[in-house]
Amino acid sequence: MNRAIVHMDMDTFFVSCERLLNSKLNGIPLIIGGGDRGVVASCSYEARKFGVRSAMPIRMAQRLCPDVKIIKGDHEMYSKLSHTVTEIIQEKVPVMEKASIDEFYLDLSGMDKFYGCYQWTQEIASTVTRETGLPISFALSTNKTVSKIGTSEAKPVGRLEIKEHEVKPFLNPLSIRKIPMVGDATFRLLSRIGIRTIQTLSEMPAEVLEQMIGKNGTELWKKANGIDENPVVPYSERKSISTERTFSTDTMDVTALRVLISGMAEQLAYQLRKEKWLTSTVVIKIRYANFDTETKQCRVSYTSADHTLSRVALDLFNKAYTRRMRLRLVGLRFTGLVHGLHQMNLFEDTAEMISLYQSMDHIKNRFGSQAVGRASGFDFDNKH
Structure with a gap:
């Protein structure tokens, strides 16, 4: 049976979401990003004509396009709209993979005999736009790579079918x-x-x-x-990631506990970036020697940056640990996860910080997750 794989991609998704709320943003150069030292998370096609690109420093983008309008962005709104689009697509196809907040793969293999894969995909795309107001492009071909490249060539608001005998001439x-x-x-x-x-x-x-x-x-x-x-992997939303430590001997060494929590935050944040997740909620758990358990949680702007998550986790620990009593367990959990296009929070962090994280992650990917890290998160020995 010939494979029929579709790649769907929301056109300039963050920009399109903002334009849903404010029609005055239509047709003008627009950047979604944060701060003078931040970077471009997304940009409109009008801005791209001036050479502006995602992950470019905001200051450079402003030099290329002085009249560009900059909006910090609302990742929570983007996540909600992404969830709506996901539900529309998921209920209409046999197998769907959600590759990012605005990108999907569909496996329609075998459906030609019932309806016609291209027509079926056109109707799905039309339904998404009709029910959300968001533009979407797609390409249908024999595998994920050709379909993804096809979507890139079809944008904006494009539809493309690349049959098996057309693959090589197309590529x-x-x-x-x-x-x-x-x-x-x-x-x-x-x-x-x-x-x-x-x-x-x-x-x-x-x-x-x-x-x-x-x-x-x-x-x-x-x-x-x-x-x-590569197959289309059926989509299932991950709810949280977590880690905890039960001590062999109960402890009240606050300095060592803070080092441990900082290290936990760094390791979980690296896992977020590796799997391309962003978290919106940090939860700390402590268990006293008498088995009383306290939890504290805090909502944050969607991020996978460990300097942010570590700071929040330590603040929560200070609020949770209120008794002068030994602890037997400490745990940290990140919840409210969403997939993102970027491996960290492009709305708040500087280009220099992004480069630092990319370099650290490259070292960790090559030599292991413990190969490099902040001194504040290292060397909690297990003597407690």
């Missing part, structure tokens, strides 16, 4: 940047040896690519040749 003339796994470093490496189009990349021996860029070389060759066997 060949495109830049290798269009392949999802090609970042700036890989693009520069391949460009230096004259590989700039997908066709040229597809004609390279897979073994040579593997020697150049490591184990991902073969996977990159497959994608350049329109081969992607």
Whole structure:
């Protein structure tokens, strides 16, 4: 049976959400982001004409487009609208994967005999726009990679079908940047040896690519040749992530406890970023030696930054630990999770902070989650 995989993407999702609330924002250059030292979380097509891009420092974006309007953004509103879109799509398709807050994969394989996959997808997209007012683009093809690239080419508000015999002619003339796994470093490496189009990349021996860029070389060759066997993973929303420590000997060493909580926050925040989650609620739990248990929680702006989450967790610990009594357990939990396009809170953090997190996460991904971290979160020994 031929696969029929759809990639759906909300067009400039954060911008479109803001324009739903304020029609005066239609047609003008618009940035969603935060502060003079912050970065662009999303931008309108009008701003992109001036060279503005996501993750660009706000100050640079303002130099490129002096008349741009900047809005800090409301991630809670975006999350609610994303949930509405998710429900509309989920009830109409057999298998749906939610790749991010505004991006979906659908597996419609076998549905041609009932209705027609392309027509079915068109009706889903029309329903989303009719019921939410949000624009959406999609592409239908044989696998996730080709469909995702197709959506990128179809935007804005585009619909595209790439049949099996059309895959290679469609991919060949495109830049290798269009392949999802090609970042700036890989693009520069391949460009230096004259590989700039997908066709040229597809004609390279897979073994040579593997020697150049490591184990991902073969996977990159497959994608350049329109081969992607990755399945659409059925969507289920994760509710929370947590960790806790039960001490072998009860303790009231507040300094050591604060170090432990800071380390917990850092490890959980790294897990959020790795899995592309943002949290909106921090919960601290303590259990006294007599088994009395206290919990405190606090809502925060959606984030996955451990310097923010650690500060909130420590404040909650100070509020929860009110008795001069030994503790037998400390726990930390992040709830109210949503998927985001970015690995941290682009609305509040600076470009320098984002670069720091990206560097730390790269080291952790390569050498393990304990390879690097803040001194405040290290070395809680287990003597207690």
